[in-house]
Amino acid sequence: MTDVGNSPRFSTRGLALSVALALLVGLAIGFGVTRLAAPGTPADDSAAAGFARDMTSHHAQAVAMGMIAAKKGYAHEVRTIGEDIALTQQGQIGIMGQWLRDWGLNLNSAAKPMAWMPDGDAALNGNLMPGMATPQEMTALENAAGKDVDRLFLEMMIKHHLGGVHMVDAVLTRTDDPDVLWLAKGMKARQTLEISEMQQLQATLAKR
Amino acid sequence: MSISTPGGEQHRPGLVKVGGKPAAGAKPGTKTTTGGGKTPPKAGGPRKPITPIKVNQGRNWGPIAMFAAVGLLAVGIIGWGAWAAFKPGGAGYDWETRAGSIDGITHVTTELKSNHTYNQEKYEQSPPVGGTHSYVWQQCMGNVYDAPIPNEHAVHSLEHGAVWVTYRADLPADQVAKLAAKVEGKEMMLMSPVANLDKPISLQAWSYQLKVDDASDSRIDDFIGALRVNATQEAGATCSGGNTATGDKPLTEEQAAALAQQQQG
Numbered sequence: 450m451t452d453v454g455n456s457p458r459f460s461t462r463g464l465a466l467s468v469a470l471a472l473l474v475g476l477a478i479g480f481g482v483t484r485l486a487a488p489g490t491p492a493d494d495s496a497a498a499g500f501a502r503d504m505t506s507h508h509a510q511a512v513a514m515g516m517i518a519a520k521k522g523y524a525h526e527v528r529t530i531g532e533d534i535a536l537t538q539q540g541q542i543g544i545m546g547q548w549l550r551d552w553g554l555n556l557n558s559a560a561k562p563m564a565w566m567p568d569g570d571a572a573l574n575g576n577l578m579p580g581m582a583t584p585q586e587m588t589a590l591e592n593a594a595g596k597d598v599d600r601l602f603l604e605m606m607i608k609h610h611l612g613g614v615h616m617v618d619a620v621l622t623r624t625d626d627p628d629v630l631w632l633a634k635g636m637k638a639r640q641t642l643e644i645s646e647m648q649q650l651q652a653t654l655a656k657r
Numbered sequence: 658m659s660i661s662t663p664g665g666e667q668h669r670p671g672l673v674k675v676g677g678k679p680a681a682g683a684k685p686g687t688k689t690t691t692g693g694g695k696t697p698p699k700a701g702g703p704r705k706p707i708t709p710i711k712v713n714q715g716r717n718w719g720p721i722a723m724f725a726a727v728g729l730l731a732v733g734i735i736g737w738g739a740w741a742a743f744k745p746g747g748a749g750y751d752w753e754t755r756a757g758s759i760d761g762i763t764h765v766t767t768e769l770k771s772n773h774t775y776n777q778e779k780y781e782q783s784p785p786v787g788g789t790h791s792y793v794w795q796q797c798m799g800n801v802y803d804a805p806i807p808n809e810h811a812v813h814s815l816e817h818g819a820v821w822v823t824y825r826a827d828l829p830a831d832q833v834a835k836l837a838a839k840v841e842g843k844e845m846m847l848m849s850p851v852a853n854l855d856k857p858i859s860l861q862a863w864s865y866q867l868k869v870d871d872a873s874d875s876r877i878d879d880f881i882g883a884l885r886v887n888a889t890q891e892a893g894a895t896c897s898g899g900n901t902a903t904g905d906k907p908l909t910e911e912q913a914a915a916l917a918q919q920q921q922g
Contacts, residue, residue, distance in 0.1 A: 471725060475732020509844040513798060513897030521922020543893055546886075550749040556886045557752075559878050562843075576799060576842035584800070584842065591901070594922060 490552050496623035498554050499565025500633070501545040504616060506562065507578050508538040508545075511609055514582070517590055518602040524657070526650055527599045530643070534606065537639070544632060566619045580612015599654055603647050610640040610647075756865060756883040759876055763866040771816060771890055775910045778809055784823050784851050784859055785812050786866050791907045793916065797821075797896035799842040802849040802903050809907035810900050811861075814847055818889025819896055820881050821861040822848040828857050828872075835872035844896050845885050849903070862888040 491497035511534055518531025549556050562578050563569030572579050582590070582605050590601045617637045620629060756762060769787030778789050785808050794813035795806050811821050822836055828850075836858065840848040851859070856868035860877060862884035869876060900908060900916065908916060 467725070468728070471728040472732055475729045476736040478729060478733040478736065506844050509895065509897065510798065512895060516898060517920075520920055523922075539893075539895070546893075553750060555750045555752060555755075555882070557882050559882045574842075575838065581842065587798070588901075591920075598922060 491554075491624065491626055491629075493554050493558070494560070494565070496565045496620050497626045497629045498549065498552065499558070499560070499563075500616065500620040500624070500629065501548050502556065502558055503562050503565070503578060504613070504636075505542050505545050505556075507581060507609075507613055507616065508542050510581055510587075511535070511538045511606070511613070512542070513587065514590065514602060514606055514609065518598065518606075521594070521598050522602065523596045523599045524650075524654055526653075527602060530647065530650070531602065534643070541632065541636070548628060563616075565623070566616070572615075578612065579615050580609040582609065596654075603651050603654075607644055607647050607651075610644050614640050614644075750887070752883050752887040756880070756888075759867060759879050759883065761867060761869075761876065762880065765864045765866075769864055773813075774809070775907065775913065777907060778812075780808060780812075782866060783853070783855070784808065784821070784861055784866075786861050787815060787863050788812060790816065791900075791913075793908055793913050794896070794899040795847060796899040796901045797847040798844045799840055800847045800901065801837045801841050802847070804849070804903035805851055805905055806847075806849045806903050807900075807905060807907040811847070811849070814896065814899070815861060815863040815888070816890045817845075817894035817896060818863070818886045818891070819845045819847055820885045820888075822846070822877075823851040823854060823859045823861065824848075825854040825857050826850050826852065832857070832872040836877075839877065839881065846881070847896075863890055864888065 515531040515533075515535030515538065518527050519535055520528075520531075522528035522531055546556055558564075561570065561573065562576055563573055566572065574581075574583075577583065586601075586605060590598070590605060593601050614637055617633045617640075620633050621637070624630065624633075757764065763782075763786075765782065765786055770789045771787075772789050773792045774789050775792065778785075780788050790812035791807070791809035792813075793810055794817060795810035797814040797817065797819035815821060822840055824833060824836060828836075836848060840846040856870060858869045858872060858874075858877070860867045860869075860880045862880070865880070865884055865888060867876060867880045898920065902908075
């Protein structure tokens with residue numbers, strides 16, 4: 450190393466030029482690497498953003514159903530699964546909302562629900578996405594009492610989960626965002642499990 | 658004097674511990690795996706034989722390349738950090754600017770109270786856009802109410818981030834249907850007729866209001882797109898549950914208790 454300093458060709462001007470050049474190239478690298486990393490942020494019309502917004506609305510109805518079951522389910526199993534679903538999905542709504550904030554995107558969109566899914570429009574019933582209950586069905590659940598609460602809740606939530614898993618499947622093939630993949634896979638695994646759990650519960654309660 | 662904690666090992670000096678750290682009492686003479694027994698292979702290794710001093714043999718490019726690479730890496734990291742720190746965005750979406758650019762929108766910038774009551778309230782705006790309101794919110798899961806709802810409950814829904822679509826009773830049915838299509842089944846939305854409205858249609862979010870004449874006015878979607886959820890005073894709040902009854906007076910304390918009881922089954 451010392452022989453660099455000893456070299457007669459070595460000069461202060463040369464050093465200064467090299468440092469300046471290194472700075473410029475370094476800044477370019479820093480900028481470039483960041484730009485290469487940045488496309489990981491989903492765009493406003495991406496499947497990831499559409500999923501975050503629409504699954505939020507879809508979840509919000511599951512929270513409504515789950516809270517009703519948690520409060521006035523007749524069987525203790527129904528109260529427990531209602532509480533579990535309501536709290537889990539409300540937590541997931543928070544996660545999805547924070548994605549949109551992190552991506553600098555509106556929590557809202559002027560786009561119709563399901564616009565990010567192929568044939569999304571055909572799957573819609575008004576503003577209702579797959580598996581969602583109609584206002585009349587929700588009113589019936591709200592006004593139900595006794596064992597009717599359990600029966601309606603299990604029917605409606607199984608249908609709701611099936612529709613939810615369908616939407617999850619659509620986003621799984623349309624995004625490579627690691628956060629979205631992580632949560633979507635978790636939703637699919639959990640809701641698939643809960644569907645069979647609720648079907649078993651239907652059979653159990655029918656005999657009770 | 659040493660300060661010791663009442664460790665179990667110190668009270669059982671006879672125990673021989675296999676693996677892991679040796680017991681505190683068994684230090685002297687104990688060989689440890691992590692101790693300084695071994696010498697790093699490099700330190701004592703033979704040095705390269707000293708080459709004869711090269712005189713004026715040109716630049717030694719090895720170190721230069723190394724310094725350049727390290728320098729580039731360092732500056733690159735700094736550049737990345739600087740960009741990440743100062744790049745635009747990352748602080749959410751600028752819905753306030755978008756809302757402010759809607760032609761004819763009203764924004765109340767004076768403080769709107771958020772406290773709760775069972776009393777009937779008088780509001781500065783008609784329909785109200787904020788202020789003291791009922792303990793109970795009006796259900797806003799895309800509910801389309803066919804009769805007026807109490808202001809005190811609707812304001813609580815605005816606090817949660819809902820957009821409240823209101824219309825004058827004489828609005829033609831096809832216009833009402835057009836509005837309902839934007840609302841029904843969409844959470845964080847609710848709709849109801851309002852008596853004595855000075856315009857055919859009025860939209861409310863917390864502290865924001867827009868009055869229009871026609872249901873096909875494109876500013877309606879602009880208003881909903883900018884303010885639904887975003888205008889919340891309680892991030893993470895829900896629209897489910899709450900009051901679903903129509904009427905012109907808010908629930909009394911007794912009625913609210915009865916509603917809660919009914920919801921408990």
